[in-house]
Every structure is written in structure tokens, then in C-alpha cells.
Amino acid sequence: xxxxxIIGGSVLIVIAVCLGSISYSSKIANPFVxxxxxxxxxxxxxxxxxISDKPLRYISKSSEDxxxxxxxxxxxxxxxxxxxxxxxxxxxKLLVSEGFMGMYEIFSE
Numbered sequence: 001x002x003x004x005x006i007i008g009g010s011v012l013i014v015i016a017v018c019l020g021s022i023s024y025s026s027k028i029a030n031p032f033v034x035x036x037x038x039x040x041x042x043x044x045x046x047x048x049x050x051i052s053d054k055p056l057r058y059i060s061k062s063s064e065d066x067x068x069x070x071x072x073x074x075x076x077x078x079x080x081x082x083x084x085x086x087x088x089x090x091x092x093k094l095l096v097s098e099g100f101m102g103m104y105e106i107f108s109e
Contacts, residue, residue, distance in 0.1 A: 033057070037106065056093065056109040063097060066107055 019035070037051040037059035047065035051057045060066040063084075067077045070086055078085040084107065086093040095107040 034106070038104070041104065051106075056095070058095070058107040060105050060107065061103070063105060066097070066105070 019032075033052055037049060037057075040049040040051060041047075041059050041061070047062075048058055048060045048069035051059050058066060060069070063079070066084070067079070070077050070084075074088050076087040078087075082097045084095045084097065086095065093109065095109055097105045097107050099105060
């Protein structure tokens with residue numbers, strides 16, 4: 001009985017550490033948003049995926065991929081450091097990029 005408790009507790013600790021590292025790396029309090037983004041971009045094979053609407057968030061493999069994707073959606077993109085000004089008609093958005101898990105970038109409003 002005590003071995004089952006030790007193994008179960010160890011598994012829970014490993015899961016908590018993994019979710020904590022995803023949350024810390026994405027700078028999003030809810031680790032499942034970052035996890036959802038990782039799954040979406042890994043499974044879809046796309047270079048950019050939208051992971052939430054409110055607040056607006058995208059995950060991408062690189063800034064260049066994000067810029068190309070947004071331009072193909074009809075936006076004019078201007079980069080200011082880590083900030084990206086998106087303009088489409090009267091609509092304007094400002095997204096900021098953050099590194100995520102060392103291989104991806106998350107762009108958030």
C-alpha cells in the first residue's frame with residue numbers, strides 16, 4: 001500500500017513540475033493554455049496557431065513565420081522590438097512576443 005502511495009505521489013509531483021514549467025515559460029498563469037498551444041502546433045504541422053481569443057494569443061515557431069502568416073491574413077505588420085503592430089483597415093492590434101519552451105514564441109495582446 002505504501003509503495004502505491006509513493007508512486008502515485010511521485011507521478012503527481014512530476015506532473016505538477018511539468019505544468020509549472022509550461023506556465024513559467026509561457027508567462028501565462030493557466031498552464032493548459034500553453035500546453036494546448038504546444039499540442040496544436042505539433043499536431044497541425046502549421047507554423048502559426050491561434051491558442052486563445054480573449055486575450056488574443058498565437059503560438060509560432062519564429063517571428064518571421066508569424067509575420068508571414070499575419071500578412072497572408074491581410075494585416076500590415078510593423079515590428080518594434082518584441083512588439084508587433086497589426087493593421088487591417090480600421091482594426092489595429094498590438095501583440096508582444098515571449099519565448100516559450102526554448103523553441104516557440106507566444107504572441108499576446
